[in-house]
Amino acid sequence: MSDVAFDFLRVYLKERSGLALGPEKLYLIESRLGPVCRRFGLASLADLCTALRMHRAGVEQAVVEAMTTNETFFFRDRVPFDMFRDVLLPRAITARAGTRRLRIWSAASSSGQEPYSLAMLLREAAPRLAGWHVEIVATDLSTEMLEKAKAGLYSHFEVQRGLPAQLLVKHFTQVGDRWRIDPGLGGMIDFRQLNLLQPFDQLGAFDIVFCRNVLIYFDMATKSDVLHRIAKSLAPDGAVLLGAAETVIGLTDALVPDGGHRGLYRKGVVASPAFQAAPLRAAV
Amino acid sequence: MRTALIVDDSAVIRKVARRILETANLQVSDAEDGETALALCMAEMPDVILLDWTMPKMDGYEFLKALRASPGGGQPKVLFCTTENDVGAIARALHGGADEYIMKPFDRDILMTKLEQVGLGREAHAA
Ligand SMILES: C[S@@+](CC[C@H](N)C(=O)[O-])C[C@H]1O[C@@H](n2cnc3c(N)ncnc32)[C@H](O)[C@@H]1O
Numbered sequence: 001m002s003d004v005a006f007d008f009l010r011v012y013l014k015e016r017s018g019l020a021l022g023p024e025k026l027y028l029i030e031s032r033l034g035p036v037c038r039r040f041g042l043a044s045l046a047d048l049c050t051a052l053r054m055h056r057a058g059v060e061q062a063v064v065e066a067m068t069t070n071e072t073f074f075f076r077d078r079v080p081f082d083m084f085r086d087v088l089l090p091r092a093i094t095a096r097a098g099t100r101r102l103r104i105w106s107a108a109s110s111s112g113q114e115p116y117s118l119a120m121l122l123r124e125a126a127p128r129l130a131g132w133h134v135e136i137v138a139t140d141l142s143t144e145m146l147e148k149a150k151a152g153l154y155s156h157f158e159v160q161r162g163l164p165a166q167l168l169v170k171h172f173t174q175v176g177d178r179w180r181i182d183p184g185l186g187g188m189i190d191f192r193q194l195n196l197l198q199p200f201d202q203l204g205a206f207d208i209v210f211c212r213n214v215l216i217y218f219d220m221a222t223k224s225d226v227l228h229r230i231a232k233s234l235a236p237d238g239a240v241l242l243g244a245a246e247t248v249i250g251l252t253d254a255l256v257p258d259g260g261h262r263g264l265y266r267k268g269v270v271a272s273p274a275f276q277a278a279p280l281r282a283a284v
Numbered sequence: 285m286r287t288a289l290i291v292d293d294s295a296v297i298r299k300v301a302r303r304i305l306e307t308a309n310l311q312v313s314d315a316e317d318g319e320t321a322l323a324l325c326m327a328e329m330p331d332v333i334l335l336d337w338t339m340p341k342m343d344g345y346e347f348l349k350a351l352r353a354s355p356g357g358g359q360p361k362v363l364f365c366t367t368e369n370d371v372g373a374i375a376r377a378l379h380g381g382a383d384e385y386i387m388k389p390f391d392r393d394i395l396m397t398k399l400e401q402v403g404l405g406r407e408a409h410a411a
Binding site: 073078156157160161162164165166168169172173174179 | 370371374375378382383384385386387390393394397398400401
């Protein structure tokens with residue numbers, strides 16, 4: 001690949017999806033965009049660049065989606081989901097007892113395993129949430145991933161990764177060689193296409209945000225911008241969960257680590273010590 | 285050191301599983317049928333059992349029933365392995381006392397996440 005094509009694609013991808021690619025990732029461009037070239041009948045990456053410059057229909061989305069990493073699985077890393085069930089949900093049930101409304105955002109939901117994992121936990125907690133209005137908003141840049149998530153069909157491989165057997169038996173039915181998740185769980189989730197580089201305040205305020213394993217692909221400035229805006233979309237006593245390799249430290253003061261819970265963040269308040277000393281649920 | 289028992293009538297599966305479990309720092313023994321496995325368990329209960337469902341001489345279900353009914357037999361975590369991709373089979377195994385299931389052919393990643401799910405993951409064997 002020519003340097004010109006690489007530079008063009010690098011800048012292009014960074015602008016469109018935030019993807020930060022160093023020269024060591026050259027191979028990724030070649031291996032992932034080759035198939036896109038073939039699909040659109042383009043002879044080379046140089047031709048692909050031309051097609052992008054001329055805004056040929058469908059090429060932009062195909063290029064951006066081909067370059068995203070969609071790796072995900074049910075209850076990924078387990079701890080954040082334990083924390084959701086054991087810390088955040090009990091907290092919210094107390095803090096939101098007045099309004100009985102709870103809004104959760106899965107900000108890079110990929111093929112749906114993350115929001116469905118949350119939906120399964122909420123279903124288990126249903127007796128404590130009777131009469132509540134609980135909403136999960138799941139967004140991703142990739143329309144292909146969103147379609148897959150909405151379909152709720154998973155392979156043997158996918159349902160074995162992280163999903164406890166009890167939950168498989170309880171919430172999935174077998175369809176040929178795949179597994180369909182209970183459409184009732186899908187009904188709890190509002191799937192929407194969203195690029196995190198673009199404004200998302202139209203989604204409204206959230207109590208709990210899962211933004212996991214997406215910031216790692218962005219450069220520092222983009223990470224800090226996205227985190228800053230997530231903080232703005234967060235209820236005053238809301239919580240944010242990041243991926244195992246992600247942090248807010250050095251990126252924004254708008255979010256700060258929450259006590260001893262690894263990967264859990266709350267709104268940073270330039271507040272009096274009295275406020276900081278107060279436990280979260282008292283802040284409502 | 286944590287211990288694992290592989291119960292499978294296929295020598296190939298036993299070999300593959302052994303290699304994976306040993307890299308997870310488990311001390312591994314194996315048996316080719318339920319009867320032999322049960323005798324091993326009576327001598328010493330392992331921490332985790334990788335259990336094949338269809339075997340000559342006492343199949344997985346019979347083994348599990350006998351295991352769970354014997355003293356200390358409630359302790360091992362049982363990962364039941366099947367080529368049957370049938371939700372009914374999985375439900376029966378869970379009902380019969382299995383903790384988790386793995387579909388064959390399984391790979392390292394899946395086996396490791398399943399071990400983690402039953403509490404024998406990285407943190408557990410670091411201890
Ligand atoms: C590795 S997956 C993470 C999925 C899930 N959150 C998890 O932790 O398992 C990353 C996802 O981020 C999405 N993504 C990448 N850039 C994005 C952007 N600018 N806006 C929204 N989603 C983006 C990709 O399409 C992909 O599905």
